[in-house]
Amino acid sequence: MKKVIFSFLLFIASIVFLTPEEILAAANEYYISKDSENVTKGMYYAKPNGKAKMVVKFTRYNTNKKVKKSLGLKDMTAQYKLTTKSGDLIHDFDRSIYKLQKVGSKLYLPKPVYRTESIYGPAEGYALKLYEMTANGNKKRVIKDYIPSNTVTPYIIEGSSLFYVTYNKQSMKEYDLNVYDLKSKKKKTLKRLVDSFWIQSGTIYFTEKGSLYSMQQNGEKIKQYKSIDYLYNAIGFEARSYGVTINDILIYYSGREGRYYYLDTNTGKSIKLPYINIYEGNQYIDYSSQRIFYTDKEGLKMYDSKIRKTKLIKRTKTIVYIHQVKMNAKKIQYIQGNRLYEIGF
Numbered sequence: 001m002k003k004v005i006f007s008f009l010l011f012i013a014s015i016v017f018l019t020p021e022e023i024l025a026a027a028n029e030y031y032i033s034k035d036s037e038n039v040t041k042g043m044y045y046a047k048p049n050g051k052a053k054m055v056v057k058f059t060r061y062n063t064n065k066k067v068k069k070s071l072g073l074k075d076m077t078a079q080y081k082l083t084t085k086s087g088d089l090i091h092d093f094d095r096s097i098y099k100l101q102k103v104g105s106k107l108y109l110p111k112p113v114y115r116t117e118s119i120y121g122p123a124e125g126y127a128l129k130l131y132e133m134t135a136n137g138n139k140k141r142v143i144k145d146y147i148p149s150n151t152v153t154p155y156i157i158e159g160s161s162l163f164y165v166t167y168n169k170q171s172m173k174e175y176d177l178n179v180y181d182l183k184s185k186k187k188k189t190l191k192r193l194v195d196s197f198w199i200q201s202g203t204i205y206f207t208e209k210g211s212l213y214s215m216q217q218n219g220e221k222i223k224q225y226k227s228i229d230y231l232y233n234a235i236g237f238e239a240r241s242y243g244v245t246i247n248d249i250l251i252y253y254s255g256r257e258g259r260y261y262y263l264d265t266n267t268g269k270s271i272k273l274p275y276i277n278i279y280e281g282n283q284y285i286d287y288s289s290q291r292i293f294y295t296d297k298e299g300l301k302m303y304d305s306k307i308r309k310t311k312l313i314k315r316t317k318t319i320v321y322i323h324q325v326k327m328n329a330k331k332i333q334y335i336q337g338n339r340l341y342e343i344g345f
Contacts, residue, residue: 029333035318042054106132108142110155125148127146127147129141142182143180151165152196161180162179162180163177165197191206193208194207201248203215203265204217210229210231210232212231250262266287274303293325298316314334331344
């Protein structure tokens with residue numbers, strides 16, 4: 001369950017945008033390709049079970065060149081910038097570094113710019129720039145802010161609102177949660193000094209000093225989940241840590257009981273996860289049917305909590321990644337290599 005320690009990750013990939021108009025065709029699905037070691041290879045589009053085509057190509061860059069600490073954070077010990085075309089691709093956990101979102105006829109995606117270090121560890125994270133690409137291939141930076149990669153999700157767009165975190169000048173471990181209107185170009189800070197955030201079913205969830213809260217998208221009606229007060233280390237599923245599923249449901253570890261739980265936001269109750277081999281946040285949990293879709297080294301699986309049995313949906317030779325689950329159609333889409341597949345369950 002523990003993730004690879006980031007101390008040896010000294011390299012990162014830059015991106016090269018591709019521009020064919022067919023990229024933004026409505027019938028396509030857009031996804032990130034990863035290998036069995038969770039290394040991102042690139043961003044692709046395809047129809048399920050069809051030929052994959054690349055949206056963004058990654059090139060290898062070394063980030064060992066120390067530069068001026070332009071991020072201006074008080075507890076930063078070093079800042080590195082992409083320099084030469086040599087090195088390796090970085091392990092991309094929890095959708096934290098590379099995230100692709102399509103909104104209407106536009107694509108939004110981040111570009112890593114700096115690797116940052118702080119007093120908290122040898123490789124604290126990455127500073128990202130957010131870009132928008134239109135159907136004619138034009139691309140532009142959306143906001144001037146740098147987005148840190150250390151949160152559960154770096155950004156998310158709901159309607160015309162872009163939600164994202166920025167570095168708080170006092171600490172690299174705490175961030176300010178903002179909303180930016182893509183139409184009016186106005187920015188508002190919703191909450192300062194949060195640890196991380198995500199959005200589930202239109203509601204913002206965030207952590208602050210290890211506690212879980214929710215609030216409306218306008219920053220009002222803040223609610224604390226008092227039964228959950230030990231959420232730390234959003235980078236990995238390990239002791240006192242947490243993450244979210246691909247449909248943004250909280251999974252967290254309780255050190256007091258040595259068990260993993262997930263939060264049912266309909267009832268506000270925490271439910272014990274069964275003893276299954278959950279892998280790097282790659283799960284989908286359906287509240288109504290009490291089914292958990294997940295992957296491990298055997299393949300793609302479904303656990304039915306009502307009958308307490310696991311079904312092997314598809315045996316695979318390597319780790320695959322769930323793209324989405326269509327409960328009504330009883331179909332699941334998953335990524336293997338750079339291909340997108342869809343099968344029934």
